Amino acid sequence: MTGPATAVPRPAHRDGNVLRWLAAYTASVTGDVIYFLALSWTATRTVGPSQAGLVVAAGALPRAVFMLVGGVVADRFGPRRVAVASDATRCLVILVSAAVLVSTAPGPWLLVPLALVFGVVDAVFMPAVGAFPPRITTRDQLARLQGMRGLSVRLSNSLGPAAGGIVLAAGGAGGAFAAAGLLFAVSLVLLLTVRTVPVPAPAVPERRTTRQELGAGLRYVRRHRLLAPLAGVIGLSEMCFSGPVALGLVLLADERGWGASGTGWMASAFSIGAGAAALWFTVLPRVARAGRGVVVALLVTATATAALGRAPTLWSAVALTVLIGLAGGTAVTLTGALVQAETDPRYLGRVTSLTTLCTLGLAPALFPVAGFTAQLWGAGVFFAGCGAISLLAAALAVAAPALRRAELQGASV
CATH class of the missing domain: 1.20.1250.20 (MFS general substrate transporter like domains)
Known part of the structure; x- marks a missing residue:
């Protein structure tokens, strides 16, 4: 359900709706950090350093190629709906991969498709979640919200590698992927509680490719x-x-x-x-x-x-x-x-x-x-x-x- 998020204007750092979005964003970025660390480490141990870069590139390439398409999808269906759907997909893909790794040794047959699928879904999620701020706060609070977002990224980049290293040492690749998947699940739950201001639809909807x-x-x-x-x-x-x-x-x-x-x-x-x-x-x-x-x-x-x-x-x-x-x-x-x-x-x-x-x-x-x-x-x-x-x-x-x-x-x- 969506509704006006700024009926009573308030500073972004005191707005519970904004803070829920920020918490969801922080959980998502931290999950990304742990996922990429686990993917790089697992690929290096499985296929060797020379091919590990190819595995990581398999995820980076579709993210770059489909990023603009992801923006189209976010505008067509609404950023909230797209962010929730893509976050749920990321969560499911990572948790299924973690379950597979519990009983099976990792290999290129798993890591390359995982990187490709995650890269495509991430290309849809990033524009969608990035389009939230104007829909959850006022214009004069956008710089403050960008500052809060910057702090979130710094926090995630500081804590993510340490947390990823701990779960890799304790639970191996399966444990690390599971931790990333759980963070995506937390992000998903929080995003479902964020209220956004709906965008008025055009009087005559245009059908475009x-x-x-x-x-x-x-x-x-x-x-x-x-x-x-x-x-x-x-x-x-x-x-x-x-x-x-x-x-x-x-x-x-x-x-x-x-x-x-x-x-x-x-x-x-x-x-x-x-x-x-x-x-x-x-x-x-x-x-x-x-x-x-x-x-x-x-x-x-x-x-x-x-x-x-x-x-x-x-x-x-x-x-x-x-x-x-x-x-x-x-x-x-x-x-x-x-x-x-x-x-x-x-x-x-x-x-x-x-x-x-x-x-x-x-x-x-x-x-x-x-x-x-x-x-x-x-x-x-x-x-x-x-x-x-x-x-x-x-x-x-x-x-x-x-x-x-x-x-x-x-x-x-």
Whole structure:
């Protein structure tokens, strides 16, 4: 049953309906972390390291390929209905796999189909669950909700690997998959209790194919004065935001002789900075000049990232990495809130799938570039390039008046 979730406006962090969605999202993300850890570990032990990557890629590829289709499905049937159905499917698939692993040794015959099915279902679930915020809170609370969501992701990424390691050691692959399945079940139960504001149906329903609806969504973004540049900014900024953390820090620490502990210090510093940004937006009563905030955050990210490649000591690198996490987290929170605030609810699933694809699809493009660049010219050149990408994102934001002047307190100017 759905109904108005915001009849009595209240801060998102005090709204039980919002907190139930957040708890469902946290359980889901933690389940994802445990699932991917269990899949990688089981594949490595079963088929060896050389083929384990192929098993994991079997899940990542359909998720990327079907992500935009997942957005169409969310808009056609409603994000709540699609999120519940896909969450139930994920839960069932993982629990059945766990039951099979209790009595049978794992092998490619199980792991590859599991990764493929999970990847397809995840491509439907992610746009649907990401389209909830405008339907459960008010426009001026979207930045706060994005901050709460960021804290949720940090919590899941911190606790998930530890919990996954414990259940893997105690119950093996079957126990780990069962734990992930139970978390998806918790997420499902919580989602069933979340109330959403229904979107008015068009007076004359149009019968369109999936391809036509996808094309309509892409045209909507392309013609929108704010969403078009915002999608470009998100894609460019995520390339810089994810690349240095995923691989660049390892290359820099190895080049400077800081060792694995140096990598750990910088990675932790980045998480602290990003977590601080999420916490700040969670407690901040209101966000003024969101568009200008995006520009400033991207400029700081660009400067700090370029400087990181020239850091003379480990501790100066740690300080700069905190700043990158803080500025990058700010940009992610504000751009996410603006997407949620500005998108017509009828297109929100498709727009969410597009921005998610930008986040997941463009960042890995820097991974092979990072290795070659560090080998030929050093890690400093790689970080300078990342800074240039972030600077380009800032320039795009400045060049778009609708984005530069965007507000979250009311209609953007």
